[in-house]
Amino acid sequence: MPFSIYAQMAVSGALMGLVYALIAYGFQLTYATSKSINFGQGELVMVSAFFSLTLIDHGLPYWLVVPLGLLFGAALGLVVERAGVRLALEQRSEGWILLTIILGLLFFSFAENVWGRDDRPFPTPIPTDPIHVLGVDVTALELSVAVGVLAVMVLIELFKRETLLGKAFEAVSADRDAGELMGISARRTIMLSYALSGTVAALAGILVAPITTVGPTMASALVLKAFSVAVVAGLESGFGVVIVGMFLGALESLASFTIGSGWREAPGLVLLILALAVRPTGVFGKAAIRKV
Numbered sequence: 001m002p003f004s005i006y007a008q009m010a011v012s013g014a015l016m017g018l019v020y021a022l023i024a025y026g027f028q029l030t031y032a033t034s035k036s037i038n039f040g041q042g043e044l045v046m047v048s049a050f051f052s053l054t055l056i057d058h059g060l061p062y063w064l065v066v067p068l069g070l071l072f073g074a075a076l077g078l079v080v081e082r083a084g085v086r087l088a089l090e091q092r093s094e095g096w097i098l099l100t101i102i103l104g105l106l107f108f109s110f111a112e113n114v115w116g117r118d119d120r121p122f123p124t125p126i127p128t129d130p131i132h133v134l135g136v137d138v139t140a141l142e143l144s145v146a147v148g149v150l151a152v153m154v155l156i157e158l159f160k161r162e163t164l165l166g167k168a169f170e171a172v173s174a175d176r177d178a179g180e181l182m183g184i185s186a187r188r189t190i191m192l193s194y195a196l197s198g199t200v201a202a203l204a205g206i207l208v209a210p211i212t213t214v215g216p217t218m219a220s221a222l223v224l225k226a227f228s229v230a231v232v233a234g235l236e237s238g239f240g241v242v243i244v245g246m247f248l249g250a251l252e253s254l255a256s257f258t259i260g261s262g263w264r265e266a267p268g269l270v271l272l273i274l275a276l277a278v279r280p281t282g283v284f285g286k287a288a289i290r291k292v
Helices: 004-036 041-057 062-090 095-115 139-163 164-174 176-181 186-212 220-233 238-258 267-276
Strands: 130-133 136-139
Touching: 004 041, 004 062, 004 136, 004 139, 004 164, 004 186, 004 220, 004 238, 041 095, 062 095, 062 186, 136 139, 136 176, 139 164, 139 186, 139 238, 164 176, 164 186, 164 220, 176 186, 176 238, 220 238, 220 267, 238 267
Parallel strands: none
Antiparallel strands: 130 136
16 A cells, blocks of 8 residues: 555644644643643533634624634633632642533533534635645645644743743742742632633634534543543643644554554553553653652
């Protein structure tokens, strides 16, 4: 079989893997400041996609729908922080695990009752005609996913490193107690991290919806793979999630093509098991040294 076919499958899978990386990046943003994760992140992806589709159905142009969808995602992230995370963190408990799952189920039920259970197409002005590049065919839609994912991650990293608010984010990430002693509000910083995580989830929904369609279960598989990417890469490495996400996407595509579609999910599970068994801190993570 020609090598070009394998190259085509690997490139297409790697571009899809960037969506896993983007959702995994949302996990990293909240973990950095609060050591908590929103286990309802997939529902934020789905509800934001439905909201954006509703705006399109009401006649709003695509260029306006995208920023409004991102703002909606940020608002959902703040809801999760206030309703499911804040009190648990203040009480130093792990209750946020169950609360974020419950909020995710509520968002899922809300979507089913408002928009229905059927999958719906997501219109986009981005053309889907293939472009021949270096021996493989890619579409402008697939390239838009890559550009969108990398652009938002670069912007957030620049924000964290070049602005005072971003430096507060990094300070709380490094040492929450020391940051508070320096006058930094840990609560507001955690709120910011959840708002950014919601924004990232909304962008993932808008980018992937034209490819997968919009439905209540559209993100159920995506978020599991994204969590695998976050754990394998390490919950503190933005660069790592991009590499691992692309690798997982390419591996899934090749496994589905060569072995069968029934084995498509196997690579992510194998990677997660190996990462937890061999390097629990992640491939790009750093072991934390604690004084006792």
